[in-house]
Amino acid sequence: MKIILINRYLYPDESATSRMTSSLASALAARGFDVVGLASRDVHNDPQRRLPADDRVGDLAIHRLATSRFGRSRLWGRAIDYLSFHVSAALWTLLHARRGDVCVVCTDPPMLSVTLALPLRLKGARMVNWLHDLFPEVALELGVPGTGRFGSIALRLRDWSLARAERNVAPIEAMTRLLGRRGIPARTLATIRHWADGDGIRPVRREDNALRRDWDLTDKFVVGYSGNFGRAHEFDTILAAAERLKDRPDIRFLFIGNGHKRATVERWIRDHGLDNVVFRPFQPRERLAESLGAADAHLVSLLPSLESCIIPSKFYGILAAGRPTLFVGDLDGEVARAVAHGDCGHAVAIGDAEGLARHILALREAPATCDRMAANARRLFEAEYTEARGCTEWIGLMDSLLPRPAANADPGRIAEPRLARERKAS
Template sequence: MKIILVNRYLYPDQSATSRMTTSLASGLKERGFPVTGLASRDIHNDRSQRLPPEGDLDGIRIHRLWTSAFGRASLYGRALDYLTFHLSAAWWVLRHARRGDICVVCTDPPLLSVTLALPLRLKGARMVNWLHDLFPEVALRLGMSGSARLGKAALRLRDWSLAQAAINVPPTGTMGRFLAARGIPPDKLHVLHHWADAGGIRPVPPEANALRRQWGLEGKFVVGYSGNFGRVHEFETILEAADRLKSRDDIRFLFIGDGHRRAAVETWVRQKQLGNVQFHPLQPSSHLSESLCAADMHLVSLLPPLEPCIIPSKFYGILAAGRPTLFVGDPAGEVASALASGHCGRSVAIGDGAGLADHIQDLAASPEICARMGANARDLFEREYTHMRGCDEWARLMDGLVRTPDSVESEATSPKLAKKRSS
């Protein structure tokens, strides 16, 4: 028996789903499980690199499948990259999976569980769906599906594939309840929250942070946004707040990362001639603590219709870095509820740029409150969202499947799931 983790990106790629899946692979191996990785040969957002067909991570064999490599510049090229990964993954499973294997199928590329359900059944292996995102709901709610009929067909196929799995693992209670309402059997839903690396991300005081000095941020109150500039995130409220605060020489907005909407955000900043905003690329993982701690507080945003479908993974790193969060989105959503219960941040509705600017000014004027919120953030992280805790829970889940496939207790209607918790 082996555990096969399938995601389009794995180590050495540093995208969010790659880091999570690679982290789980390492954690399960440390706990005595035989682990194999299955990925593409690509690096996220970097078409100049193609990885070799085989790789190794501390004894974990990573098989890198051939796919097309059009990249993310066009939807058609991306769709072909997705399709070729689907076909290559199905072929690999038919050739290499064995009876009793457990295949953890992630959601990049979308609908991979649909493609792998029958090959895994034919080989006598069991499928565990790790639902980082929900597709096609994300595409449908962003108006990217192209056809309502096609979207409904994709929903039916996706729901069918979830019903075929031994277990489905959503990262939030909101997503779990949403799937249960769609008719996914409760005994096939088990919520396990995402995490960050407690050792790899540590609070770094401003005076010890080389990046703050390098980027000219000493003596400033820094408002950070770090990670993907994706379609699911909302930036207009953030940019309105930056515009309202442009006369405050002591406040800086720091944008770190890349993605679909970064160019539009940069264009808006140039047009408004905002001297209080600066941009930097994603930093190497070895500098993640300094990168996250370059900000005194962080911004997280999510479009409210996508609350059941996706989770801003940057939230865990912010907690680990011991920084407060200002959330822009549904004030009753998962992240907002976690901030309120953990006393480690505040939330505003989308469109409330004035309210966001007021919160920023309040925290800039109250360093003791900001520091207390940051300490609370790290405390919440250590209680709920560490790599050790997450991998321990996954190991118990895998052990239950190995011992007796029907023994995994559902959490779809349990108090733990019903209670709103952030991820």
């Protein structure tokens, strides 16, 4: 009997869900479980790169499915890529899943639990859904074209598949409660918080940060945004705060990443003549600590209507890097409460650009306060959001579902950095 983890991207891809799923797969394999990772052959931010169909990294076997490659730039192309992954995953499951196997199904691509529910039932395998976000709620709330007409049908199908799963694992209690209100059986629901790589992402002193020097930021107070410029994130408040601070030559906004809204953000900055904003591309994993450490404080935003459906994964990396968080969104949401609990930043409501600018200025003018919040951020990470904590909870869940040969179990902590080390050594 084996564990099959299915996500559209896996190592060496660097997307958020890939890092999480790859980390868990490595930990489970190292603890003696027979683990197979199932993914596409693509890299999310490198459309020219094609990964091999079969691979092995340490104890982890990875099989990559053949899918279409229209890319992420158009919704129709993305939909076809999603569909082709659904079909390939269903066929692979019918051919390779066995009675008693546990299949951990992620939410990239959306609705995968619906497609795999019957094939897994036919093969006698058990489904565990890892809900990184909730579809179709997110698409309906964002008004994604084509979802409105089929939204109620998609909701019923999604709920049907979750109700038939062995477990449904959410990253936050708000999502777990929402699923309970939708009638998903309580016996199937569990909450295991996300995490970040606390070994690969550690605090880097400003004076030791090569990226700050390379990007001419050594004498600036840097406000960072790192990650996806997605539909679920709010930028108007951030941009309005940047405009309010445009006459402060000692403050820079550093935007790292890509996504649906990046072109709109860049256009707004050009139209308003701002020269206090710097754009940089995603940085490789080996420079992630420096990349996150290049900012003195980090921005995180989330539309309040999506609080129960999404958790911004960048937040955990910010905590690991030991930097304060400036959150824009629901003041009673998951990130806002964590920031208040850990005393590691500030939260403002959407539209409160004046408040955001005021908090930035306060941190700029009070370096000791900024440093204290930075230390608190790392302290909160080590207390509540480490890989060891998250993977241990998942291992406990798998232990309750699937026996593993004790002789093969490695009692040490295994997480994604081990994947990279073993890959280089092979």
